[in-house]
Structures are given as C-alpha cells and as structure tokens.
Amino acid sequence: MYAFLWVLYVAGFEKAQHMNLQELWVDDGRAPDCFRVTMSIKRFATLHRVLRHLTGTKNVYNLALIRKIFEEFINTKCSNYQVGEYVTIDEMLEAFHDCCKFCQYIADKPAKNGIMFYALVDANIFYATSRVVKCLVTPVMNTGRNITMDNNFTSVGLAEQLLRDHRLTIIGTLHKNKSEIPSLFLGTKRGPIHSSMFSLGEKCLLVS
Helix, strand or coil: CCHHHHHHHHHHHHCCCCCHHHHHCCCCCCCCHHHHHHHHHHHHHHHHHHHHHHHHHCCCCCCHHHHHHHHHHHHHHHHCCCCCCCCEEEEEEEEEECCCCCCEEEECCCCCCEEEEEEEEEEEEECECCCCHHHHHHCCCCCCCCCEEEECCHHHHHHHHHHHHHHCCEEEECCCCCCCHHHCCCCCCCCCCEEEEEECCCCCCEEE
C-alpha cells in the first residue's frame, strides 16, 4: 500500500493526472521507469479499483477510510517545513474525473471537475499545507505573520479576531454585500481613474 501511495504521489508530481493509465507503464521512454519497477499495472489497477469502491461508501467523514494516512501526511509536512513571513489562505480544485460523491464542478476553474482543498500557502515559494478550514491558521498562530485571503474568507470580524487572539494580520478582498462596507464605498466604478477611497478603523484599513 505504501508503494501504491508513492506511485500516486509521483504521478501527481509528474503532472500525469490527465494521462491514460497505460501510458504510465510504457517502456519506450515516454514515462518514468519508477512506475514499472515499483509494481505491475495490473496490481496498481486492482488497488485503485478497490479503494475507489471503498471511498464511494457512505460515511460521515468523506476521507474516513484514509484519514490516518492523510493526517500523517499533513503532520509530516508541518513538522518538516516552516512557512515564510507571508502566507495565503485559498481553495484549490484538484482535477479529478472519477466517481466520487464529494467531487465538485466549478465552471470558472481551469480543472472544472475535481476535489476542493483548502490550503495555507507560502506566498514566496507556493508550498501548500492542506488543512480543514477551521485549522488553516494553526501552524502560524501567534507568529505575527500576514495572511492574504480572497473574498470567500475575508471579513472585518475575522481580521479583528485573528489579530486579537492569534497575533496575525490579513490582507484580503471583500464581497460588496458585506455589511462592514460603508455605503459611500459602493457604486464607485465610475470614479476618477487611479483614485482611491480610504476608511480607517481602530485596527483595520479599508480601501476602494
């Protein structure tokens, strides 16, 4: 099973998710030799078929059957890598076109079909540490770092809480329907070119 997981990891590293399975085991130089020397294509296909069936069964936690391995993988990342001064929280749609009950379709994403992951990413070298949403900032709590977010996560309340409780600052965009945005800031698309409006609070700065 460790060999099977290693093959999957290498396939992802080689960006081979769109290749046909047969293409990964060819011996004409088009595919790395590591796949063929690790296991046969028949063995890989059997393990893949069984795991696909198991992950399709009903369970409260979607990754329950591989939770231990998944959490060990995440913990190993966290213990062996220290993120830089600036980090970003964002979601990633990992391309996946097989049968899976928690696959999503998002038309404006490059992959369109896949599994949604939430990640804490080093803004300098783009190293991602996947975490469930409520634990995203756990590795950098009380470190004084700055986190960049998109409008799916940003709110004034969240910014104040992270600063107050975890000594973290954020930079992010806001949905225009957020109640924290002053009415004066709305409908400014026809303002002068290169002009900006600022609102300064006790701990927050808003710019349009």
